[in-house]
Amino acid sequence: MKLTVTAARKEPGDVLVIDLKHTRKPLLPPFEPGSHVDVHLPDGKVRQYSLCGDPTDLSRYTIAVKREDVGRGGSAWIHDAVAVGCTLPVSAPRNHFPLAQREGPTVLLAGGIGITPILAMARALERQGKPYKLHYFTRSRALMPLLSVIERELDCSTVWLHFDDEPETREDLEALLSTPSSDAQLYYCGPPGFMAAVDRATAHWPEGTVHFEAFQPPEHNDAPPEPFTITLRDGTVVPVAADTSALAALxxxxxxxxxxxxxxxxxxxECGILEGQPIHRDAVLSKEARTHRFIPCISRATGVLRLDL
Ligand code: FES
Structure with a gap:
């Protein structure tokens, strides 16, 4: 879809909040909390942004883009070039981070710009009258994006704000997540350090109760990439050089x-694995999925990997 920017406003934390509308169609395709859209940039690159607006208001999509000067350039371009009246090619919404329809309590954890999918979830749970707690972490109050929206739209008794520079608000993740209640579901999103900390603190939670979405793959300090070989169902052999991704080789x-x-x-x-030893480097697959699924744009393998392709 070619969508027009109808509003753009700065939020704390170097975040630009953008409203997008279709010029001819009054309603956009529906989306669920946790959904994102692909935004196509002029250099051919594609970036994913969570929809943080209200799913019941389909007159527009709202995304929030944090400027990452050390990133791959997409967010800086959006901050510098996008203004009201611009047109952006945007995909239909997709959801890899759905909110399960359960009656038990939901724990939502957001770090910084990770609030974008989490805010849509909190809004939906509140509307459905389901119990939830939102813990939102940033370095300081002055760097907390979308705080005004949270204060305006959510029940403040269900929201806890944590600031590194306000000791009385700090929360220890290990302590917070030490005792999962049997029917609780947990959703989290944030920068890599936050993701790693929540991952560690929830290692003992029951399978299937912890859900996440990452904006970047985790950092790996292991050895440099080695070449490996992919074989396909029809027996085709695809060598993957050390400096090439499996996706590019395929x-x-x-x-x-x-x-x-x-x-x-x-x-x-994502594709299936039939045999072999993958080296997972993605931020998508669950522990269970890692036994039989593979993300060829970033993950690698040792020796020969037989894929279900
Ligand atoms: S293209 Fe996005 S995970 Fe591979």
């Missing part, structure tokens, strides 16, 4: 694979 061999972020965070390129 495409060069004529395998048609959809891809979007090419950074291990969206799940578009």
């Amino acid at each position: 495409r060069a061999a004529g395998v048609l694979l959809m891809a979007s972020c090419e950074n291990g965070v969206c799940g578009t390129c």
Whole structure:
């Protein structure tokens, strides 16, 4: 869809909040909390942004973009070039971070710009009258995006704000998450350090109760990439050089694979593993999925990996 920017406002934390509307259609395709859209940039790159607006208001989509000067350039371009009246190519919404329809309590954890999908979830739970707690962490109050929206739209008795520079508000994640209630579901999103900390603190939570969405793949300090080999169902052998992704090697061999972020965070390129030892580097697959699924845009393998392609 070609959508027009109808509003753009700055939020704390170097975040730009953008409203997008269709010029001819009054309603956009529906979306659920946790959904994102792909925004296509002029250099051909694609970036994913969570929809943080109200799913019951389909007259517009709202995204919030944090400027990442050390990132891959997409957010800086949006901050510098996007203004009211611009047109942006935007995909229909997709959801890799759905909110399960359960009656038990929900714990929502957001770090910084990770509030975008979490805010949509909190709004939906509040509207459904379901019990939830939102813990929102930033370095300081002055860097907390969308705080005014939270204060305006959510029940303040269900929201806890935590600031690194206000000791009385700090919360220890290990202590907060030490005792999962049997029917609770937990959703979290934030920058890599926050994701790693919540991952550690929830290692003992029951399988299937912890859900996350990451904006970047986790950092790996292991050895430099090694070449490996992929074999396909028809026996085709695809060598993957050390400086090439499995996705690029598969495409060069004529395998048609959809891809979007090419950074291990969206799940578009996911495929099945039949045999072999993958080295997972993505931020999409659950522990269970890692036993039989593979993200070829970023993950690698040792030796020979047989894929279900
Ligand atoms: S293209 Fe997004 S995870 Fe591979």
